[in-house]
Amino acid sequence: MRIGLFLAKVAETPPVTSPLFTETERRYCLERRHPEPHLAGRYAAKRAACLALGGNEGEMAGDIEVVREPGRAPTLRFHGAAKRAGAPAVKGHVSISHSGNYAVALVVIE
Numbered sequence: 001m002r003i004g005l006f007l008a009k010v011a012e013t014p015p016v017t018s019p020l021f022t023e024t025e026r027r028y029c030l031e032r033r034h035p036e037p038h039l040a041g042r043y044a045a046k047r048a049a050c051l052a053l054g055g056n057e058g059e060m061a062g063d064i065e066v067v068r069e070p071g072r073a074p075t076l077r078f079h080g081a082a083k084r085a086g087a088p089a090v091k092g093h094v095s096i097s098h099s100g101n102y103a104v105a106l107v108v109i110e
Contacts, residue, residue, distance in 0.1 A: 004052030004107040008044040010036050011101065020046065020062045028068060040103035041096040042066045048107040049076055049092060053085045060085060066094065076107070 014020050016029060016039055025042050029035040046061040053060065063080035076092035093108045 002052040002054070002109040004048035004050065004109075006044045006047035006051065006105055008040045008047065008103045008105075009101060010040040010098070010103060013040040013043045013103075022065050025066060037098035037103055041098050041105060044103045044105035045074070045076070045094050045096050045107060048105040049082070049094070049109070052092075052107045052109040053082065066096070 013036070016026050016035065021029075021039070021042065025039075029038040029042065032038050043061075045066045046064045049064045050060050060081045063078065063082040065077040065079065066074050067077050068074040074094050074096055076094050078092070091110050093110070095106045097104050
């Protein structure tokens with residue numbers, strides 16, 4: 001089991017147009033009244049997952065997708081470099097929270 005934790009400042013989160021975010025993530029965040037904290041939460045989850053996988057954030061963050069089905073908790077989907085880091089053989093759990101100027105994510109990889 002590996003754990004990653006990341007605290008993101010909403011103001012320092014990459015913009016919604018960043019290639020770091022998938023179209024599904026953009027759509028989810030932009031549907032919210034205040035998209036910035038939701039975007040920061042997804043950014044924090046990607047960074048926390050990189051830490052848990054032990055990889056380079058610059059190589060993997062864009063290959064980690066936060067997916068949320070209606071009425072369910074968010075989950076992680078791994079692509080590209082994240083898959084090559086061992087993610088296809090593991091299960092990723094994520095918890096995201098935001099308040100004020102910050103968002104935090106905890107990722108557990110088993």
